[in-house]
Amino acid sequence: MQPAQRKPLPRSWALERTVWLNTGAPMPLLGLGTFRLQGEEAVRLSLDAALENGYRLVDTAAVYRNEAAIGRALGELLPRHGLARGDVFLTSKLSPKDHGGELAEKACLRSLEELGCDYLDLYLIHWPGTQGRPQQDPGNRERRQQSWRALEKLHEAGKLRAIGVSNYTIRHLEELLADCRVPPAVLQVEFHPEVAQSELLAFCHQKGIHLQAYSSLGAGQLVGRAEVVNIATQQGRSPAQVLLRWALRQGVSVIPKSASASRVAENSQLWTWDLSQTDVEELSAMDCGKRHCWDPSAVA
Numbered sequence: 001m002q003p004a005q006r007k008p009l010p011r012s013w014a015l016e017r018t019v020w021l022n023t024g025a026p027m028p029l030l031g032l033g034t035f036r037l038q039g040e041e042a043v044r045l046s047l048d049a050a051l052e053n054g055y056r057l058v059d060t061a062a063v064y065r066n067e068a069a070i071g072r073a074l075g076e077l078l079p080r081h082g083l084a085r086g087d088v089f090l091t092s093k094l095s096p097k098d099h100g101g102e103l104a105e106k107a108c109l110r111s112l113e114e115l116g117c118d119y120l121d122l123y124l125i126h127w128p129g130t131q132g133r134p135q136q137d138p139g140n141r142e143r144r145q146q147s148w149r150a151l152e153k154l155h156e157a158g159k160l161r162a163i164g165v166s167n168y169t170i171r172h173l174e175e176l177l178a179d180c181r182v183p184p185a186v187l188q189v190e191f192h193p194e195v196a197q198s199e200l201l202a203f204c205h206q207k208g209i210h211l212q213a214y215s216s217l218g219a220g221q222l223v224g225r226a227e228v229v230n231i232a233t234q235q236g237r238s239p240a241q242v243l244l245r246w247a248l249r250q251g252v253s254v255i256p257k258s259a260s261a262s263r264v265a266e267n268s269q270l271w272t273w274d275l276s277q278t279d280v281e282e283l284s285a286m287d288c289g290k291r292h293c294w295d296p297s298a299v300a
């Protein structure tokens, strides 16, 4: 596949904080995660701190039930920060209950409406299986293929600037790549030193799919780990910053979530320093496959 021509960077974005997707569109390497961010006030506070600290990507999903609150908060906050819709990269995801051609299309349009947008920068299939079906059910495969067709259609209509998947394994990706008009631009998966996913990362790299990490902090559990704390102390950084930098060092983008303005700010201080190669290797040696989220490997 020929690499797509690079589209220009919005003026409020920094080059060193950006990756170009296989669509040619730029995407920020740092975004705000919003899983379990609930309530108008909590959403506004976190987003306000994020925009203030240079975040230009917001990650949500239909299942997080906060799309409408995020849409309203962005409507209020963007002008206050001197920003427009085009300055923010918005991602949402298809709920696992909405797999299937027509259902997926309707679900995506609903997300657009909730967020108050004409288009999304990225829309992901959240999970390879359909909610309510056994993981081993071969029907999961057909349903997610129908969903992908719906996403391709919305991509071609300009409603979804990029489309991708989440929680797919190499097997799920190979199957999708063998039968798609539009290849996925992004794979979002659990990625941190305990689930280092080196094979999956190499596969994505080879296929031109950008890997985006979720639960970089192990959903908060890894910041107290001795290996991480020791490196953080040596570097004069926080454990969260060390975990985020470890992913960035491998070309993987990050979307840490925090409901606290000071931690949102802390999680953005990632650009003026680096880990040593030894630090990276010590962190990677923690790899033990211990997931803090869900494991998709049994989904047919």
Ligand SMILES: NC(=O)c1ccc[n+]([C@@H]2O[C@H](COP(=O)([O-])OP(=O)(O)OC[C@H]3O[C@@H](n4cnc5c(N)ncnc54)[C@H](OP(=O)(O)O)[C@@H]3O)[C@@H](O)[C@H]2O)c1
Residues within 6 Å of the ligand: 032, 033, 034, 035, 036, 059, 060, 126, 166, 167, 188, 189, 213, 214, 215, 216, 217, 218, 219, 220, 221, 223, 238, 240, 241, 255, 256, 257, 258, 259, 260, 263, 264, 266, 267, 293
């Ligand atoms: N595609 C998927 O299936 C999937 C699955 C999971 C997550 N995600 C996405 O990825 C995002 C990030 O993952 P996540 O929310 O699971 O976990 P995470 O970002 O790894 O960790 C969030 C947790 O860490 C705490 N925290 C944040 N910054 C901290 C810091 N500097 N020091 C100490 N603790 C800190 C937060 O608490 P406070 O809020 O109190 O600060 C929260 O409890 C989600 O919000 C969501 O957007 C996607």
